Amino acid sequence: MSAGDPNGRPAAGPGRPAPVELGAAVLAANRGRHAFEDCVERLASAIRLGAFPDGSVLPPERELAVTMGVSRATLREAIAGLRSAGMVKTTRGRGGGTVVVHAPLLPGAGDASRLAERRGELMDALVFRRVVEPGACYVAAGRSLRPEQRSVLTDALAAIESAADAAAHRQADSRLHLAIASVTESPAIINAVTSVQADLHDMLIAIPVLPVNIEHSSAQHRAIVAAILGGDARRARRTMESHCDDTAALLRGLLT
Amino acid sequence: MSAGDPNGRPAAGPGRPAPVELGAAVLAANRGRHAFEDCVERLASAIRLGAFPDGSVLPPERELAVTMGVSRATLREAIAGLRSAGMVKTTRGRGGGTVVVHAPLLPGAGDASRLAERRGELMDALVFRRVVEPGACYVAAGRSLRPEQRSVLTDALAAIESAADAAAHRQADSRLHLAIASVTESPAIINAVTSVQADLHDMLIAIPVLPVNIEHSSAQHRAIVAAILGGDARRARRTMESHCDDTAALLRGLLT
DNA sequence: GCGTAAAGGTATGAGGTCGAACCATTGACA
DNA sequence: TGTCAATGGTTCGACCTCATACCTTTACGC
Numbered sequence: 001m002s003a004g005d006p007n008g009r010p011a012a013g014p015g016r017p018a019p020v021e022l023g024a025a026v027l028a029a030n031r032g033r034h035a036f037e038d039c040v041e042r043l044a045s046a047i048r049l050g051a052f053p054d055g056s057v058l059p060p061e062r063e064l065a066v067t068m069g070v071s072r073a074t075l076r077e078a079i080a081g082l083r084s085a086g087m088v089k090t091t092r093g094r095g096g097g098t099v100v101v102h103a104p105l106l107p108g109a110g111d112a113s114r115l116a117e118r119r120g121e122l123m124d125a126l127v128f129r130r131v132v133e134p135g136a137c138y139v140a141a142g143r144s145l146r147p148e149q150r151s152v153l154t155d156a157l158a159a160i161e162s163a164a165d166a167a168a169h170r171q172a173d174s175r176l177h178l179a180i181a182s183v184t185e186s187p188a189i190i191n192a193v194t195s196v197q198a199d200l201h202d203m204l205i206a207i208p209v210l211p212v213n214i215e216h217s218s219a220q221h222r223a224i225v226a227a228i229l230g231g232d233a234r235r236a237r238r239t240m241e242s243h244c245d246d247t248a249a250l251l252r253g254l255l256t
Numbered sequence: 257m258s259a260g261d262p263n264g265r266p267a268a269g270p271g272r273p274a275p276v277e278l279g280a281a282v283l284a285a286n287r288g289r290h291a292f293e294d295c296v297e298r299l300a301s302a303i304r305l306g307a308f309p310d311g312s313v314l315p316p317e318r319e320l321a322v323t324m325g326v327s328r329a330t331l332r333e334a335i336a337g338l339r340s341a342g343m344v345k346t347t348r349g350r351g352g353g354t355v356v357v358h359a360p361l362l363p364g365a366g367d368a369s370r371l372a373e374r375r376g377e378l379m380d381a382l383v384f385r386r387v388v389e390p391g392a393c394y395v396a397a398g399r400s401l402r403p404e405q406r407s408v409l410t411d412a413l414a415a416i417e418s419a420a421d422a423a424a425h426r427q428a429d430s431r432l433h434l435a436i437a438s439v440t441e442s443p444a445i446i447n448a449v450t451s452v453q454a455d456l457h458d459m460l461i462a463i464p465v466l467p468v469n470i471e472h473s474s475a476q477h478r479a480i481v482a483a484i485l486g487g488d489a490r491r492a493r494r495t496m497e498s499h500c501d502d503t504a505a506l507l508r509g510l511l512t
Numbered sequence: 513g514c515g516t517a518a519a520g521g522t523a524t525g526a527g528g529t530c531g532a533a534c535c536a537t538t539g540a541c542a
Numbered sequence: 543t544g545t546c547a548a549t550g551g552t553t554c555g556a557c558c559t560c561a562t563a564c565c566t567t568t569a570c571g572c
Contacts, residue, residue, distance in 0.1 A: 022408070022431070024315065024323055025438045026307040026450045027298060031325045034529095035287060035559065042283060051282040059280065060519060067280055069287045071560045076521085093568025094518040127395060128444035135387030152278070175278070182281045188384035192448065194282050290559095291529065316549060327530045332551085349538030350548045514572090521566070528559070536551070542544090 035070050039078035042068065045198040047087055047101055050175035058099040115206055119255050125199035126248045132192045133177065134240040137224060139184045141233035149183045150229060157225050160218060166209045174201055176221060203251050213250065291326050295334035298324065301454040303343055306431035308357045371462055375511050381455035382504045388448045389433065390496040393480060395440045397489035405439045406485060413481050416474060422465045430457055432477060459507050
């Protein structure tokens with residue numbers, strides 16, 4: 001190991017420590033692509049995951065640009081992209097009439113062929129999820145939640161139970177997971193869960209939904225929310241771990 | 257709740273669901289600043305955290321640019337910045353002689369005045385760390401590690417014990433935490449731990465080091481590595497949780 | 513009704529970023 | 543000792559991104 005690093009390049013001199021592969025691993029890119037594509041993808045994810053349900057209004061462009069850390073010009077390009085994809089409509093003038101969500105919610109729109117190319121990324125998302133989402137539950141249960149935060153959780157839970165079809169159920173599901181993350185009030189946790197749920201969503205819409213799985217999931221969701229509201233951090237985390245494990249087992253078979 | 261969202265903007269129409277604040281939280285910006293600054297910061301962090309120890313050689317520019325997801329031109333600007341800051345030196349020609357790390361390792365270089373401005377970000381890092389690093393231990397302990405991965409852990413542990421001064425100790429410490437993340441082989445976990453350690457480093461170099469704390473830390477480090485090598489995931493996680501809690505308690509007092 | 517404020521739509525110039533090609537240097541290997 | 547391949551250094555044009563204005567539309571409040 002002192003002869004060279006794992007990349008095969010020899011160390012420069014006899015006395016110099018080998019960099020191991022730690023260095024390369026630490027510097028991996030997360031700055032993906034252009035701001036424009038990034039913006040489109042994040043908006044599309046937010047909509048697909050139910051953060052902006054069908055019929056809701058996006059924040060004003062100027063405000064949204066600040067939130068997302070891009071210029072208004074770039075944001076407008078992204079919105080134009082979503083518009084031509086049929087995800088949003090735009091009206092002018094004062095008041096709520098700005099950009100409205102028009103979620104397609106196509107059931108079974110899963111493009112399973114593309115998933116194979118992203119296999120590594122998606123498998124990693126399952127590993128990371130198993131760490132982050134139970135952690136979010138632990139943190140959420142440890143906080144003293146305000147009444148409206150408790151409502152966000154119970155409302156999201158109720159929305160799952162009353163989902164009309166499979167697509168609506170899928171969206172309500174991810175919405176609950178995002179809601180749990182949001183009540184932690186930790187930007188880092190919210191960001192991690194959002195990223196994980198986006199990948200998870202791509203996988204879940206590609207597999208058929210079995211009623212038995214849905215009922216099992218719903219029971220876990222109820223237990224998780226109850227544990228969070230009751231302040232039982234360990235139990236909330238443990239239940240979410242089981243939930244992640246079950247979903248992961250279901251999905252790992254999907255990608256060979 | 258159906259009257260308007262938490263941002264104070266009224267809902268567009270009577271039938272439209274309110275977006276709650278979920279949407280805004282999910283879209284928060286992680287695309288920070290320019291690629292150039294981002295690049296400088298990540299390289300500087302990697303060096304300060306010990307991923308590239310003093311005297312080691314960085315990968316070739318072309319390769320590094322791909323790894324970090326920036327163009328070679330941008331990467332070169334970043335390296336030029338580090339060079340003028342005295343962190344690296346550059347030689348030309350074939351072989352290992354390319355860019356050599358020249359870590360200053362200034363003891364007590366902590367700029368405590370700047371930390372106050374970043375209070376929110378740093379407090380969040382402590383919360384996220386308490387989720388991510390124990391999770392990394394759990395995952396690492398659950399894997400069957402190859403011999404060289406086990407060496408990475410034991411070497412990093414030994415380097416802490418034999419650190420000459422406080423600065424070297426600090427670097428060896430973060431290096432162990434990065435090593436634990438790296439043996440999970442999960443890019444997402446490595447990325448999260450790197451980010452968290454960078455913030456942690458900024459805080460830790462700003463406080464005085466007490467021998468009693470160091471000994472306590474070292475005992476925890478030994479227990480963590482032992483648990484990971486022994487495959488005891490629960491114990492590895494639990495011990496890392498205590499470790500994070502202890503450090504966090506020490507640091508939370510630092511920022512009012 | 514009418515004025516005004518709150519939104520989206522448009523234009524422009526500065527500077528950042530990229531990709532690709534080519535030059536210059538120097539150690540490794542025959 | 544000479545060749546050459548690996549690596550840093552340099553240049554250039556295309557495109558992206560940003561910030562800042564200013565215009566247009568439309569609902570809300572008086």
